[in-house]
Amino acid sequence: MPPWSLESLPGRVVFGAGVARTALAGELERLGATRVLVVTTDRERARVEVLLAPAADRIAGTFTAVRQHVPVSTAQAARELAARVGADAVLAVGGGSSIGTAKAIALTTGLPIVAVPTTYAGSEMTPVWGLTEDGRKTTGRDQRVLPRTVLYDPELTVSLPAAVSAASGLNALAHAVEAFWAPGANPVTAVLAAEAIRALAAGLPGVVADGTDRPARTDALYGAYLAGSAFAVAGSGLHHKICHVLGGRYNLPHAETHAVVLPHVLAFNAPAVPAAAARIAAALHAGTGNSGTGTGAKADDGTGTSAATAVAELAGRLGAPTSLAALGLSTADIDGAVEEILPAVPPTNPRPVHRSDLVQLLTAALAGRPDTLSTVEAPS
Ligand code: NAD
Numbered sequence: 001m002p003p004w005s006l007e008s009l010p011g012r013v014v015f016g017a018g019v020a021r022t023a024l025a026g027e028l029e030r031l032g033a034t035r036v037l038v039v040t041t042d043r044e045r046a047r048v049e050v051l052l053a054p055a056a057d058r059i060a061g062t063f064t065a066v067r068q069h070v071p072v073s074t075a076q077a078a079r080e081l082a083a084r085v086g087a088d089a090v091l092a093v094g095g096g097s098s099i100g101t102a103k104a105i106a107l108t109t110g111l112p113i114v115a116v117p118t119t120y121a122g123s124e125m126t127p128v129w130g131l132t133e134d135g136r137k138t139t140g141r142d143q144r145v146l147p148r149t150v151l152y153d154p155e156l157t158v159s160l161p162a163a164v165s166a167a168s169g170l171n172a173l174a175h176a177v178e179a180f181w182a183p184g185a186n187p188v189t190a191v192l193a194a195e196a197i198r199a200l201a202a203g204l205p206g207v208v209a210d211g212t213d214r215p216a217r218t219d220a221l222y223g224a225y226l227a228g229s230a231f232a233v234a235g236s237g238l239h240h241k242i243c244h245v246l247g248g249r250y251n252l253p254h255a256e257t258h259a260v261v262l263p264h265v266l267a268f269n270a271p272a273v274p275a276a277a278a279r280i281a282a283a284l285h286a287g288t289g290n291s292g293t294g295t296g297a298k299a300d301d302g303t304g305t306s307a308a309t310a311v312a313e314l315a316g317r318l319g320a321p322t323s324l325a326a327l328g329l330s331t332a333d334i335d336g337a338v339e340e341i342l343p344a345v346p347p348t349n350p351r352p353v354h355r356s357d358l359v360q361l362l363t364a365a366l367a368g369r370p371d372t373l374s375t376v377e378a379p380s
Contacts, residue, residue, distance in 0.1 A: 001187065004186035004187060005186065006186050006188050006189075006233065007233070008233070009125075009127065009146060009229075009232055009233065010146070010148075011125070011146060011147060011148060011149070011150065012027075012148065012149045012150070013149075013150050013152065013225065014027065014149065014150070014151045014152070015151075015152040015221075015222070015225065016152075016153070016154075017153065017154055017155050017214065017218070018153060018155055019151050019152070019153045020051050020093075020116050020151050020153035020155070020156055021050075021051055021054070021153075023151060024051060024052070024054065024055055024091075024114075024116070024151060025054040025055035025058070027114055027149045027151065028055050028058050028089065028091070028114060029058075030149070031089055031112055031114065031148060031149065032088075033058060033088055033089035033112070033114070034058055034088060035058070035060035035085065035086050035087050035088045035089070036055070036058050036059050036060055036087065036088070036089045036090070036091050036114075037060060037061050037062070037063060037078075037081060037082045037085060037087035037089070037090050037091070037105070037111075038052065038059060038061070038062040038063070038090075038091045038092075038093065039062075039063045039064075039066065039078065039090060039091065039092045039093070039094070039098050039099075039101050039102045039105070040062070040063075040064055040066065040092070040093045040094045040098050041064055041066045041094055041097070041098060042064045044093060044094050044098075044118070045062065045064055047159075048062075048093045051093065051116075060085040060086060060087055061081055061082075061084070061085035061087065063077070063078050063081050063082075063101070065077060065078075066094065066097050066098050066101050067097065067101075068097045068253075068254065069097075069100075069130065069132040069137055069247060069248065069254070070097070070100045070101055070103075070104050070129075070130055070131050070132060071131075071132050071133065072131050072132070072133040074101060074104070075101065075104035075105070075131055078101050078102075078104060078105050079104070079105050079108055079109065082105050082109060082111065083109075087105075087109075087111060088111065089111055089112050089113070089114060090102040090105050090106060090111050090112070090113050090114070091113075091114045091115075091116070092113060092114070092115045092116065092124075092147075093116040093118065093156075094116075094117075094118050094119075095117065095118055095119035095121055095168070096117075096119060096121030096122075096123040096254065099113075099115050099117065099121075099123045099124050099147070100123060100129070100130055102115065102147075103123070103129040103130075103145035104129060104131060106144050106145045107129050107142055107144060107145050110144050112147075112148045113145070113146075113147040113148060114147060114148065114149045114150075114151070115147040115149070115150045115151070116150075116151045116153065116156065117150065117152065117224075118156045118157055118159075118160065119157070119160060119164065119168040119224075119255075120157075120165070120168040120169045120171060120172040120200075120220060120221065120223075120224035120227075121168055121171055121172070121224075121228075121254075121255065122171070122172055122175050122224055122225075122227055122228025122231060122232075123228070124147050124150045124228065125147075125150065125225065125228030125229045125231070125232045126146065126228060126231060126232040127141050127142055127143050127144075127145055127146040127232065128140070128141055128145070128232070129141075129142060129145045132248060135248060135249055135251070136248055136249070137244060137247060137248030139236075139244070146232075150225075152221055152222075152225055154214060154217040154218045154220075154221045155214075155217075157207075157217050157220070157221055158211055158212055158214075158217060159211070160211065161211070162207075162208045162211060162319070163319070163320075164255070165204070165207050165208060165211065165220070166204065166207075166208050166259070166315075166318035166319055166320045167253070167255035167256045167258070167259045167320055167321070168224075168255045169200055169203075169204040169207065169220055169223075169224070169318065170204075170255070170258055170259035170262060170314075170315055170318065170320055171254065171255040171258040171259065172196070172200055172220075172223060172224040172227040172228070173196075173197060173200050173201075173223075173227065173262065173311065173314075174239055174240070174243075174258045174261075174262045175193075175196070175227040175228055175230060175231035176192075176193040176194075176196035176197045176200070176223075176226070176227040176230055176231070177193070177197070177239070177262060177266055177280055177311070178231065178234065178236070178237040178238075178239050178240060178265075179192065179193035179196075179227075179230035179231055179233075179234040180193060180234075180273065180276035180279070180280065181237050181238075181269060181273055181276060181348075181349065181350045182231075182234035182235045182236060182237035182240075182346070182348075183234070183235045183236075183237070183346050183348045184233050184234045184235040185234045185237075186233070186234075188233075189230040189233050189234045190230075190276070190279070192226050192227075192229050192230040193226070193227065193230040193234075194279055194280075194282075194283045195223075195226050195283070196223045196224075196225075196226035196227035196229075196230060197223070197227075197280060197283035197284055197287065198223070198283045198284075198286045198287040199219045199220070199222045199223030199226065199287065200219075200220060200223035200224070200227065200287065201223075201283065201284045201285075201286070201287025201288045201314060202216075202219045202223075202287040202288070202289075203215075203216045203217065203218070203219025203220030203221075203222075203223060203287075204216075204220050204314070204318055205288070205314075205317055205318065206219075207220050208317075208318050208319065235346075236346070237265075237346055237349065238265055238268075238269065238345055238346065238349050238353060239258075239261060239262060239265040239266075241341055241344040241345060241346070242261055242265065242337075242341050242358075242361075242362075243257045243258050243261055244344070245337055245340045245341045245344070246261070246324070246329065246337060249336070249337065249340060250328065250329055250333055250337070251328075252324070252327045252328060252329060253327060256320070256321050256327055257324070257327060259315055259320040259321060259322075260320075260321055260322060260323060260324050260326075260327065260365055260368060261324070261365050262311055262315075263308045263309075263311045263312040263315065264308070264361050264364050264365045265361065266280070266307055266308040266311055267308035268351070268357065268361055269349065269350050269351060270307050270308060271351070272350035272351035273350045277306075277307040278307070280307040280310075280311075281306050281307040281310050284307070284310040284311065284314060285310065288314070321368075322368040323365070323366060323367060323368025324362070324365045324366045324368065325366050325367065325368065326368065329366055330366075331363075331366065334359060334362045334363060334366065335359075337358075337362060338355055338358045338359055338362065341358055342355060342358060
């Protein structure tokens, strides 16, 4: 085992059906929060008010003008409201966009965040913030934005539509897969990531087949939590750098972009990390209960393609988008995207990444044909 280091992140997690209703007031009290700014979307507002009833006397205001990728203007408006109501804490209820808006407030004010995630995006476990201005997304790490308390309540995810659940779940899967090679990867993140992959593979097909399947919802949310925890420590690898550029520069939808790109990055990197690829494949197969006899159930075959194929097959089963073209990218965009991705590629990526590799990878993801997975060549 090569030397490694680990900086564990603080934070309290409360997990279970109904906890958003039963434990929220107690968790706010635990933090001494008496003037809470709630951050959520217009769509979620009515539902959130029901959840907040036991803590109504602690709520000082509500911000609902949440936008994906947190435009700087949105961050400013949210910070102004926090100041105006004299907030002493921020409560984010929603997906990564709501939690990202709460982080923007915490970044400049240091206010503690309580997060109640309703998707599988995983932002609640990370000290990573993101802001977008003029089509460019800037991200950074700051402990102030790491939520102090996270309440995971599978009941809140029951309303998440199948298509959003699939894409968001594959976003979580991407956190876990990259935790095997991202710059801060270590044996502990690999353990978290393998269990995350198993739980996501176990839960997501049931979630998409029947959104009210509580055990499946619980598995998927547990997997998303573990994936977010692994990603928080391991950091962003090649896959996240690619998706970050595609989201910021071309405004591609976050979770769906992750869903499309992941098998291609996995196919590219896997030959350089065969042991990790075998672990990813095994975790996927353990989750889906695949016995090892079908196409997707092959043990890693040494070329690293089987882990990628298994991810692509899972994405197919979930009905997730498979091509960047379907998300709005065009062939003419590839050169510009490559220019922006290339300098951001982590030097620790398991294999060198050349301009031609990125062109090939994005061209394959643009077309989205499963057979293009095998066109990404193994390192010589
Ligand atoms: P999102 O928060 O935009 O939510 C997607 C859609 O689902 C929205 O329309 C929302 O209203 C709806 N929704 C959410 N929960 C629902 C529910 N339970 N029922 C019905 N509808 C529901 O998307 P997301 O994928 O959760 O988050 C994406 C954002 O999070 C991006 O900006 C991304 O960059 C960021 N993110 C950040 C990190 C980090 O570590 N900082 C990690 C992952 C994602």
